[in-house]
Amino acid sequence: MSQSASPLDRERAHLSSSRAALRAMREDAEALDIRDVTANWVNAEVLQRQIEERIKALADLSHTPLFFGRLDYLHAPGAEQAEGAEGEQFYIGRRHVHDAEGDPMVIDWRAPVSQPFYRASKKDPMDVALRRRFGYTGGELTAYEDENLTDPAEAERTSQLLQQEIERPRVGPMRDIVATIQPEQDEIVRSGLAGSVCVQGGPGTGKTAVGLHRVAYLLYAHRERLARTGTLVIGPNKSFLHYIEQVLPALGELEVKQATVDDLVAGPVEVRGADEAPAALIKGDARMAEVLRRALRSHITLPGEGVVVVRGSRRWRVASYELEEIVRELMGRDMRYGAAREALPQRIAHAVLVQMERAGEAPDDRVQNAVARNTAVKAAVKEIWPPIDPAKLVMRLLSDADFLAEHADGLLDEQEQKTVLWAKPARSVKTVKWSAADAVLIDEAADLVERTHSLGHVVLDEAQDLSPMQYRAVGRRASTGSVTVLGDLAQGTTPWATQSWAEALGHLGKPDAVVEELTAGFRVPTDVITYASRLLPHIAPGLAPVASVRENPGVFEVRGVSEDLDVVAACREALEHEGSIGLIAADARCAVLGELLTEAGMVFLAPGEETTAEARLTLVPASLAKGLEYDYVVLDEPAAVVSGEPDERTGLRRLYVALTRAVSGLVVVHATALPGELAPV
Numbered sequence: 001m002s003q004s005a006s007p008l009d010r011e012r013a014h015l016s017s018s019r020a021a022l023r024a025m026r027e028d029a030e031a032l033d034i035r036d037v038t039a040n041w042v043n044a045e046v047l048q049r050q051i052e053e054r055i056k057a058l059a060d061l062s063h064t065p066l067f068f069g070r071l072d073y074l075h076a077p078g079a080e081q082a083e084g085a086e087g088e089q090f091y092i093g094r095r096h097v098h099d100a101e102g103d104p105m106v107i108d109w110r111a112p113v114s115q116p117f118y119r120a121s122k123k124d125p126m127d128v129a130l131r132r133r134f135g136y137t138g139g140e141l142t143a144y145e146d147e148n149l150t151d152p153a154e155a156e157r158t159s160q161l162l163q164q165e166i167e168r169p170r171v172g173p174m175r176d177i178v179a180t181i182q183p184e185q186d187e188i189v190r191s192g193l194a195g196s197v198c199v200q201g202g203p204g205t206g207k208t209a210v211g212l213h214r215v216a217y218l219l220y221a222h223r224e225r226l227a228r229t230g231t232l233v234i235g236p237n238k239s240f241l242h243y244i245e246q247v248l249p250a251l252g253e254l255e256v257k258q259a260t261v262d263d264l265v266a267g268p269v270e271v272r273g274a275d276e277a278p279a280a281l282i283k284g285d286a287r288m289a290e291v292l293r294r295a296l297r298s299h300i301t302l303p304g305e306g307v308v309v310v311r312g313s314r315r316w317r318v319a320s321y322e323l324e325e326i327v328r329e330l331m332g333r334d335m336r337y338g339a340a341r342e343a344l345p346q347r348i349a350h351a352v353l354v355q356m357e358r359a360g361e362a363p364d365d366r367v368q369n370a371v372a373r374n375t376a377v378k379a380a381v382k383e384i385w386p387p388i389d390p391a392k393l394v395m396r397l398l399s400d401a402d403f404l405a406e407h408a409d410g411l412l413d414e415q416e417q418k419t420v421l422w423a424k425p426a427r428s429v430k431t432v433k434w435s436a437a438d439a440v441l442i443d444e445a446a447d448l449v450e451r452t453h454s455l456g457h458v459v460l461d462e463a464q465d466l467s468p469m470q471y472r473a474v475g476r477r478a479s480t481g482s483v484t485v486l487g488d489l490a491q492g493t494t495p496w497a498t499q500s501w502a503e504a505l506g507h508l509g510k511p512d513a514v515v516e517e518l519t520a521g522f523r524v525p526t527d528v529i530t531y532a533s534r535l536l537p538h539i540a541p542g543l544a545p546v547a548s549v550r551e552n553p554g555v556f557e558v559r560g561v562s563e564d565l566d567v568v569a570a571c572r573e574a575l576e577h578e579g580s581i582g583l584i585a586a587d588a589r590c591a592v593l594g595e596l597l598t599e600a601g602m603v604f605l606a607p608g609e610e611t612t613a614e615a616r617l618t619l620v621p622a623s624l625a626k627g628l629e630y631d632y633v634v635l636d637e638p639a640a641v642v643s644g645e646p647d648e649r650t651g652l653r654r655l656y657v658a659l660t661r662a663v664s665g666l667v668v669v670h671a672t673a674l675p676g677e678l679a680p681v
């Protein structure tokens with residue numbers, strides 16, 4: 001390229017040579033012939049799968065630019081910052097691209113040299129002279145914007161490209177924010193794997209985005225370790241998981257599992273029933289963990305008599321006091337019920353071996369194993385430390401008033417015990433209509449019997465809604481790993497929603513996690529968030545309102561209407577704007593509104609379904625709105641959203657969630673009076 005080419009042309013040239021380099025990398029991967037290098041077919045399969053994944057990861061996605069930024073360092077990173085040391089230029093993108101010589105063309109955003117792209121400022125330029133952001137239109141590089149971080153004459157200003165990215169209308173599922181992660185978000189994204197983090201942030205402050213980028217970052221920085229131990233993202237429901245499922249693959253991470261808490265504990269039983277709130281509240285209380293522990297341990301009985309082991313012509317007797325000693329010792333250890341049960345026969349056998357040695361025999365390990373398998377020993381173990389089925393244990397606690405009373409003594413009062421007991425005792429584990437809270441109890445019991453497998457890192461989104469027992473279920477899946485907890489106390493809509501992060505983190509087993517707060521709002525326009533924040537003093541006193549960084553003032557209207565057809569009309573008006581439209585209504589109103597939309601010939605989707613040019617309207621029951629966003633929201637009948645919940649505070653919190661889903665505009669339509677709490681404060 002000639003020297004006279006414009007800077008934009010030069011950047012475009014770098015883009016096309018980077019694309020060519022990526023293509024070459026992909027072709028190299030495709031051409032790999034592994035037939036000669038692998039000794040057996042199992043290895044070949046594994047290797048082939050890795051190569052296929054690499055090929056997939058090297059795809060050049062036309063809608064995601066290969067790089068979005070450039071950093072011109074004053075000195076080569078890592079080199080002595082001596083006078084005269086040469087600077088270096090890096091293009092920052094979603095993945096590494098190198099040329100035929102192996103020199104980098106694009107650097108992964110997660111690499112240490114990329115960090116100043118997110119964090120450098122005039123105050124702390126981090127050895128960066130120039131930060132350049134690129135703007136794309138339909139895959140074409142069309143603009144760039146520079147910040148000369150070390151130039152004292154240049155004033156600090158907000159980036160227009162950044163602002164445009166934040167203001168861009170939303171269509172379809174959630175997208176990554178890799179080009180515009182903010183400094184305070186980046187600190188959370190890049191915090192170390194060893195520590196757990198908890199992020200409190202109001203609606204639209206980017207908690208979900210931060211959590212997903214953090215997983216991508218950790219997978220980059222600790223790929224091998226996490227490939228072994230695994231990562232998991234937990235979200236509130238299937239629609240939400242569907243909404244976020246594209247983000248990690250877009251960042252090149254295909255292996256992260258996603259689940260709801262219900263999915264985590266599913267397996268032993270099928271959930272077909274539901275609890276009334278008071279019962280669910282007690283079943284979700286952390287005291288239940290102790291009830292279960294006691295109930296399980298009550299099955300351990302101290303031996304009434306000793307064990308006699310016959311071997312050949314000799315009989316060996318382990319006296320009951322000796323057995324008792326063994327059992328007490330095992331009970332005193334921090335061992336799972338099942339592990340201790342497995343250890344017991346060996347302990348008894350050991351006691352026999354000691355006697356054999358005293359009698360002048362020289363038994364070896366094989367003899368000890370044989371004694372451990374002896375029928376008399378097995379029978380004793382079964383009696384002393386019987387096998388326990390976790391589901392049966394929970395079934396008995398919830399059906400047998402005496403059994404519950406015995407183990408809940410001093411933990412649950414009489415009324416509480418009555419509340420959790422089933423009206424009719426169950427006949428078998430299979431016929432019980434298990435509730436979601438029961439499944440969590442079974443999961444706790446299962447963990448008492450056998451340690452739950454722990455992952456390397458778990459991200460828990462919308463964490464404020466979990467019960468203490470659910471936190472414990474999540475916590476044991478990260479007992480040897482770390483967690484990222486994301487939530488907003490003001491959006492807690494379950495009867496057991498947490499009151500404080502310290503409490504939640506305690507139940508999760510991560511009391512030392514750092515609590516960070518995000519307050520800059522990227523979703524909701526100022527007028528809308530100001531209106532919604534009127535509810536804050538009633539639903540979460542003490543929490544700071546979100547400060548919107550959106551420049552677009554958005555559309556905001558509160559409209560009194562007289563009939564349901566006016567709601568349909570409001571949706572039709574909203575459809576005149578581009579982007580996605582959400583009609584949010586109390587769950588009980590959705591059927592009626594759905595019928596009216598159909599009669600009006602308007603196509604609509606369910607939450608989580610992907611919007612298309614033909615179908616941009618989603619009918620969202622208020623109970624499923626959490627975590628989602630739409631360009632324009634028509635919020636139907638706030639009073640019905642509030643009264644749809646068992647208590648007023650929950651109702652107002654549900655309303656707060658519904659009011660904060662809009663990116664560009666919110667129209668509140670109501671035929672009945674608005675809740676008084678929406679009056680100006």
Ligand SMILES: Nc1ncnc2c1ncn2[C@@H]1O[C@H](COP(=O)(O)OP(=O)(O)OP(=O)(O)O)[C@@H](O)[C@H]1O
Nearest residue numbers: 177180181182203204205206207208209522523627
């Ligand atoms: N740094 C950023 N640059 C551009 N967009 C951003 C940034 N951070 C967040 N966003 C956008 O703001 C919107 C809200 O983000 P997100 O859903 O992560 O917020 P949240 O805190 O989880 O909200 P809620 O509490 O409602 O679940 C998303 O569209 C997200 O892409």
